[in-house]
Amino acid sequence: MTTQSGVFICAIGLGIIVTCYATIRPSTSLHLMEGEGFVIYLDVPKNFGAIKNCWFKFRGNDKERIDLNATEPIDTSRGEHILPYENDVCGIRVMGVTAASAAIWTLEMENYFGDYEQGSATIQILPFQKTKFDTRVQMEFGKGTIKCSKPDSAKHCKIVDLYYGETYRDCQLYTTIHPGSSFECYVYNWGRMEESYERIFVDTLNGTLPSTNATLNENNKAITISCDFQSTVYSCQAEKPDRKTELLIMDGVYNGYYSAAQTITTKSKCELEIPKPLKDSDSGLWRIMSYSTSGIPKGCLFYVGKSKSDIILSELSNMPQLTTVKVYKPEDGAKNVIEELSCNVPFEIHDCYLRDPNKTIYIPESIRFDSQRLYGKCAFYNMPIIQGIWLCGARGRDYDKEVVQNIEVITKSKYGETLTEVVKVKRGDAAELMCKSPFDEPISHCAFIDPNGGVFLVGTVNSIKSKGRIQYYGRGITKGDCGIKITDINRDDYGQWKCQFIIRSGNLKSSFTMELKELGRLRFKRKL
Numbered sequence: 001m002t003t004q005s006g007v008f009i010c011a012i013g014l015g016i017i018v019t020c021y022a023t024i025r026p027s028t029s030l031h032l033m034e035g036e037g038f039v040i041y042l043d044v045p046k047n048f049g050a051i052k053n054c055w056f057k058f059r060g061n062d063k064e065r066i067d068l069n070a071t072e073p074i075d076t077s078r079g080e081h082i083l084p085y086e087n088d089v090c091g092i093r094v095m096g097v098t099a100a101s102a103a104i105w106t107l108e109m110e111n112y113f114g115d116y117e118q119g120s121a122t123i124q125i126l127p128f129q130k131t132k133f134d135t136r137v138q139m140e141f142g143k144g145t146i147k148c149s150k151p152d153s154a155k156h157c158k159i160v161d162l163y164y165g166e167t168y169r170d171c172q173l174y175t176t177i178h179p180g181s182s183f184e185c186y187v188y189n190w191g192r193m194e195e196s197y198e199r200i201f202v203d204t205l206n207g208t209l210p211s212t213n214a215t216l217n218e219n220n221k222a223i224t225i226s227c228d229f230q231s232t233v234y235s236c237q238a239e240k241p242d243r244k245t246e247l248l249i250m251d252g253v254y255n256g257y258y259s260a261a262q263t264i265t266t267k268s269k270c271e272l273e274i275p276k277p278l279k280d281s282d283s284g285l286w287r288i289m290s291y292s293t294s295g296i297p298k299g300c301l302f303y304v305g306k307s308k309s310d311i312i313l314s315e316l317s318n319m320p321q322l323t324t325v326k327v328y329k330p331e332d333g334a335k336n337v338i339e340e341l342s343c344n345v346p347f348e349i350h351d352c353y354l355r356d357p358n359k360t361i362y363i364p365e366s367i368r369f370d371s372q373r374l375y376g377k378c379a380f381y382n383m384p385i386i387q388g389i390w391l392c393g394a395r396g397r398d399y400d401k402e403v404v405q406n407i408e409v410i411t412k413s414k415y416g417e418t419l420t421e422v423v424k425v426k427r428g429d430a431a432e433l434m435c436k437s438p439f440d441e442p443i444s445h446c447a448f449i450d451p452n453g454g455v456f457l458v459g460t461v462n463s464i465k466s467k468g469r470i471q472y473y474g475r476g477i478t479k480g481d482c483g484i485k486i487t488d489i490n491r492d493d494y495g496q497w498k499c500q501f502i503i504r505s506g507n508l509k510s511s512f513t514m515e516l517k518e519l520g521r522l523r524f525k526r527k528l
Contacts, residue, residue, distance in 0.1 A: 021045075024107065024119030025091075032097055033189055034128040040121045041091020042107050048117065053110040054090035056082070059103040066092060099125050129189055131196045138203045139177050140231065143296060147172040148185035149198055158195075160184040176367065177202055212374050214288075214300035222273045224261055227288040227300035229268040236263070236270035237291075241284025241304075247272065249288070278305045285311050285346050287375050296368055299375035301348060312399055315346035322406045326439045328414040330385050342379035343392035343405040350396050352378035357388030357409075387411045412438040416480070418499060418512040424519040430487045432473050435499035435512050437480035444504040446472065446482035451495025451516075458484055461504075477501075486516075494518050 023043045030038050055063040058076070066074065066084050073081035078100040085091025090109035094101070102125040108118040135149060148157045148171045157171035162182045164175075173183070185198040213228040227236070236249040238258075249270050253260040261271035270288050283305030290298050303311045330336035341354060352373075354362040362380055364372075372379055378394050390407040416437045425431040437443050446459035448470070458465040458472040459482065465472050469488055474481025482501040486493055499512045 022048075022109075022117035022119050024121050027121065028119075029122045029124070031124050031126055032101075033126045034098055036097060036193070037093065037095035038097065038123065039085055039091060039093050040105060040107060041085045041089050042109055042117060042119050044109075044117055048115070049111040049113060051088065051090055051109055052112050054084070055108045056092050057106040057108070063106070063108060097123070097125060101125055126189070129187075129196055131194070133197075134199045134201065136201045136203060140204070143174065144177045145172055145174050146183050146200060146202075148187055148200075150187060156188040158186040160186075176365070177204060178367065180204075211370070212298055212300050214302060214374075216302055216304070220276065222259075222275045223278070223304055224271055224273045225286055225288060225300075225302040225304065226262075226269065226271040227290075229270070229290055229298055231268065231298070233265045233268045233270065233290045235265065235290070237289050238270075238272045239287040239289060240281065241286060242281060274304065285315055289375065296371045297375075297377075298371050301346070301375050308398060312346045316399075316403065319403075319405070322408055324408045324410060326410050326412070327385055328438065329411045331414065336385055338383040338385055338409065340379055340381050341383050341390060341392070341407055341409075342377060343394060343403075343407070345376045345378075345394050345396065345399075345403050347376055347396040347398040349373035349376060349378055349394045352392065352394040354378075354380045354383075355391040355393075356384070356386050357390065358386060385409070385411060410439075414438055414503075414506075414508065415510040416501070416503070416512075418514055420514065422515045422517060424517045425489055426520050427489050427491065427518065429489055430485060431489060431493075431516060432483060432485050433497055433499065433514050433516070434474060434481065434483035435501060435510070436482070437501065437503050437510070440480040442504045443477045443480055443482055443501045444507075445500075445502045446477055447500045448484050449498040449500070450493065451497065452492060456484065489516075491518075 025041050025043045032038050053065060054068055055065050057063040068084045068087045070084055073083050075081055079096055079098055080101060081095045083093045085093055090107055102123055104120050104122050106118060106120040108116060110116050150171045159168045159170060159173045160183060161175055163178055181202040183200040185200060186195045188195050211230045215226045217224045238247040238249055247258055249260050249263055249272055251263050251265055257275060259273040261273040263269060263271045274282050286302040286304050288300050327338050352364060364378055364380055368379060378392060387409050390409060391404055392407060393402050393404045395402050416435060419434045423431050423433060444461050447455060447457045449455055456470050459477045470484055470486050473483035473485035482499055494516050497514050497516055502509050
């Protein structure tokens with residue numbers, strides 16, 4: 001029976017009253033897609049006892065008893081098929097819901113004491129979604145975003161890039177668009193167990209391969225360099241010969257010295273007027289670049305103030321013999337690739353290659369290369385992490401020799417390292433223990449734990465411990481050093497020390513163990 005407060009009393013006996021609370025499971029509100037099904041059942045404590053009767057009720061209709069051992073479904077006028085949930089649980093399995101199924105569904109149960117319990121769930125029906133279909137989209141060559149036809153009811157998505165054979169768990173993907181690119185989208189919707197399938201075919205627009213046209217005009221007053229782009233331009237930058245300074249080129253801009261001249265970005269044209277007489281800093285190799293939304297930089301080369309051959313030879317003579325690329329060692333679950341390796345030369349590239357330390361040759365991706373070669377860049381993306389010397393070779397029509405550049409790939413653990421695992425020292429002397437972050441990355445906290453569990457916080461972003469028997473040692477935490485200097489070593493100092501520090505950039509905690517051993521102490525056996 002039920003009290004006036006609404007609390008159900010399961011049973012009364014021997015002067016003990018036990019209360020019971022029924023709960024509708026799995027939820028009081030369910031969202032389902034048309035054509036799917038659902039389950040609901042009543043959850044009561046064990047002391048409610050065995051079930052004698054179970055009923056279900058749709059909206060305000062009369063309740064209908066369901067046999068918990070039935071194997072044949074009850075067919076409703078709305079087209080649903082209803083089976084019992086379990087033979088010892090009051091519940092229903094409903095299949096084939098339609099828009100008419102949206103309502104409050106109620107379950108009621110009775111035990112052999114004549115006690116009742118009930119609960120209700122609101123069923124909401126979502127519009128039916130297509131389960132298998134094709135889509136065609138038009139896109140430019142280069143970088144672009146592929147999107148699944150995602151309904152409001154979408155919960156999760158999965159995109160398969162058939163060109164690369166890679167899978168991404170997302171509803172949209174920013175990737176490289178090739179001729180003949182196609183993708184598969186698998187969408188998981190609320191209220192439906194099975195995924196829907198969409199095949200996306202990409203029709204690449206004609207004339208969208210990135211290309212540029214460079215022109216240089218000279219008169220008594222100025223030299224004007226102009227770069228015409230085939231694709232859309234939003235803004236341009238002019239890179240000066242020092243390779244450090246860039247000028248932003250916008251329509252009609254004049255800074256009192258340089259002028260944007262006849263720049264019209266809506267017509268994909270960028271110009272820069274350089275006044276005469278030329279400054280020394282203005283003589284040399286210029287580049288005009290555009291970084292568009294396609295993700296592929298485009299640009300032009302210009303030889304200003306000197307002959308092309310003189311500028312090329314000057315640039316090559318100042319080219320570094322070795323460039324260094326620092327990457328983390330591959331970790332489980334991490335993206336184990338080098339995002340970009342590239343070489344730059346002072347002429348348009350005809351062809352280029354990359355050779356790894358294992359003597360494997362790589363050829364650049366055609367779409368990027370067709371754009372980047374025009375301003376002297378040869379780039380390779382998502383390369384395997386291999387430590388050692390890589391070679392990048394390039395040739396061009398304006399220079400008859402192959403230019404080879406060395407790229408040294410250095411790998412380190414992202415957690416850092418310890419310089420020495422074992423340090424031997426005499427009593428009374430001093431010892432230094434040192435841990436380091438990878439590539440001198442700044443750290444925010446540096447601490448050591450001695451063999452007896454004592455903690456020494458020797459360095460933070462706010463202070464460095466510079467006094468006492470145990471103090472900070474190293475170049476500074478801003479340069480990635482976490483070290484201590486222990487003076488007047490005693491016997492309690494020998495054993496395992498633990499170094500702990502936090503790398504500031506990723507808030508990454510690192511920990512290393514070092515051994516401090518005694519040196520030069522002789523032990524003699526006592527004569528009997």
